Amino acid sequence: MTGQSFPDGPTPAVGSRSYRITHRTEYRYSDVVTSSYGRGHLTPRDTVRQRCLTHELEIDPEPADRSTSRDVYGNLSTYFHVTERHRVLTVTSRAVVEVDPPPAELYGAGSALAPWEAARPVGRDGVLASEFVLDLRPPEITDAVREYAAPSFEPGRPLVEVLRDLNARIFSDFTYRSGSTTVSTQVGQVLAAREGVCQDFARLAIACLRANGLAASYVSGYLATDPPPGKERMFGVDATHAWAAVWTPQSQWLGLDPTNDALVDERYVIVGWGRDYADVPPLRGIIYTDSERSVIDVSVDVAPFEGGVLHA
Known part of the structure; x- marks a missing residue:
């Protein structure tokens, strides 16, 4: 598990809202997966009106290899390779994000x-x-x-x-x-x-x-x-x-x-942008398996964050 923390960002604007976001994806397979390659766009961006205060990405089983990079549009994505044999793969993203309301003139002038x-x-x-x-x-x-x-x-x-x-x-x-x-x-x-x-x-x-x-x-x-x-x-x-x-x-x-x-x-939290969905899918990958069936369960929770200790 790795994380990032930016606790000392700009002073939030009046009316800003903070959220604790938990995004969990679980893949279950009918047979053993011997190797799983994946890439996820799950790290909220920093923009003029948005600050990602903390972010951590937990992958189970633990990947043998993982890295984070930024694409041509500035989006962050994480690559991972799980080599441990598994029937269940779980990817959990946790973030605390602060979003400012749009200035009055954005849509009115x-x-x-x-x-x-x-x-x-x-x-x-x-x-x-x-x-x-x-x-x-x-x-x-x-x-x-x-x-x-x-x-x-x-x-x-x-x-x-x-x-x-x-x-x-x-x-x-x-x-x-x-x-x-x-x-x-x-x-x-x-x-x-x-x-x-x-x-x-x-x-x-x-x-x-x-x-x-x-x-x-x-x-x-x-x-x-x-x-x-x-x-x-x-x-x-x-x-x-x-x-x-x-x-x-x-x-x-x-x-x-x-x-x-x-x-x-200020209700909208940006993870990434591009020309189309294919530029910023939450998760995609390739697996090696004889599995004939798979089930994907996704849960997302966007809860108000009232402050406290930030850690990653």
Whole structure:
């Protein structure tokens, strides 16, 4: 088990929220696994509004080899190789993260209120963002996507109004149904079926934004869910989450969450971002086994952290 700790970060902003996040993944196999290679994007990022105060990653059985590296987008990932024979592999990530609320002007002034066309990456300032305008392979930007996006992208409409409208339309037009898609489901299939999960709705929003020349990223992380009034928090009912973000000429990224018809605020904890899900999957790997069956159990808990001793 290894960890990192950054207890002396910047002073938090008024309204900041702190969370203790536990993300546990257990793989169970019907036969012995002799070798398991894995890579996980499980370390929350440090950003202008977010600080990862502590993080530890426990892998059982203990890996014979492990390392942590940073990718081209700045995301941290951990590689591991388990050589001990096993039928169960458990990966547990624990973190304490502090998130500031967005400044009032993020969605209410400047680029957010400018016409959406002004957010297209151009010139020197847009060079780094231009990669996020490009379509994927196989292509996601189809005539059907362009047609679906069109009502939100009225000429001259303020960018924040476009984002709110696109959010609301996806939220209203699509049904959230767990298990209805896989990580390889294409946006066109989601558009036809009118159902999916958070990663599908984020990818649809991204395709709509890119179809109109905007730079959009796929963001992976967690969403803190508060219990209803008078109810106790239930451990493990949270989940990994995905949303989209769009670039503006001030090099700010405005986050939108069509799954919940919301703009991103201090409830959202970022683990990583890229052009698509494949850039920041929580866990993926290769195993060597004769096992014919496997079961994966995932539990995520995002609990308020009221302070105390931080250790890793």
